[in-house]
Amino acid sequence: YSGKKTITTASESMMNLKxxxxxSLPVVVSENMTVYDAIVQLFLEDVGTLFVVDEHSFLQGVLSRKDLLRTSLGTQELTKIPVHIIMTRMPNIAYCKKSxxxxxxxxKLxxxxxxxLPVVNETDKGLEIVGRLTKTNITKAFISLAETHDL
Ligand code: ADP
Incomplete structure (x- = not known):
């Protein structure tokens, strides 16, 4: 007996994953950063999505790879356009909490x-970004279940 849990409890453990x-760690940029600098940031941080915050560090928007690509095709002025012009903005952001x-x-994904999804802490004044949840994180969780249960 390996000491690992049986398959009968796999669905139960799945429901307990938080x-x-x-x-993962969030990568955050300011609303006034240029599209050009946001693209540089995406490469430097090696992420697919950037979260955009206001001067109080509250979540205001999301920038995906395709948001940035679309803008790159449509304009030569990447060093002049701030990201708040092209981002998906609140209140249309899907997010989650740590718990x-x-x-x-x-x-939700x-x-x-x-x-x-940005992982946030809801406050009276806005959403504080505390993490980033991606499809890769979900895939890792899927593998961890298989390892826990000897599947
Ligand atoms: P890509 O656009 O590179 O395929 P996504 O599928 O994540 O990447 O993004 C699709 C669109 O949805 C983009 O316009 C992006 O701004 C927006 N988006 C990404 N994440 C969120 C989110 N958590 N809530 C709302 N909109 C989002």
Whole structure:
């Protein structure tokens, strides 16, 4: 006996997985950063999505690879356009919290057809970004279940 849990408890463990156990570090840029600098940041940080914050560090928007590519095709002025012009903005941002079930967050990724969710702390004044949850994090969780259960 390997000491690992049986397959009968696999679905139970799946329901117990939390966002906080699989989240990554967020990469954040300011609303006034240029599209050009945001593209540089995307490469330097090796991420697919940047979160955009205001001067109080509250979440204001999301920038995906395709948001940046679309703008690159449409204009020569990448060093002049601030990212707030092209980002997807609040209140249309799908997000999750550290304590959320990973399954619920994964469903949100699929339903909203996005690659990542900001992990936030909800305050009276706005959303503080504390993490980033991506499809890669969900895939890692999937593997961790298989390892826990000897599947
Ligand atoms: P890509 O656009 O590179 O395929 P996504 O599928 O993540 O990457 O993004 C698709 C669109 O949805 C983009 O316009 C992006 O700004 C937006 N988006 C990305 N993540 C979120 C999110 N968590 N909430 C709302 N919109 C998002």
């Amino acid at each position: 966002v906080k156990d699989f989240q 959320d079930s990973l399954i619920v967050a994964a469903k 699929i339903e909203r057809q996005v690659d990542s």
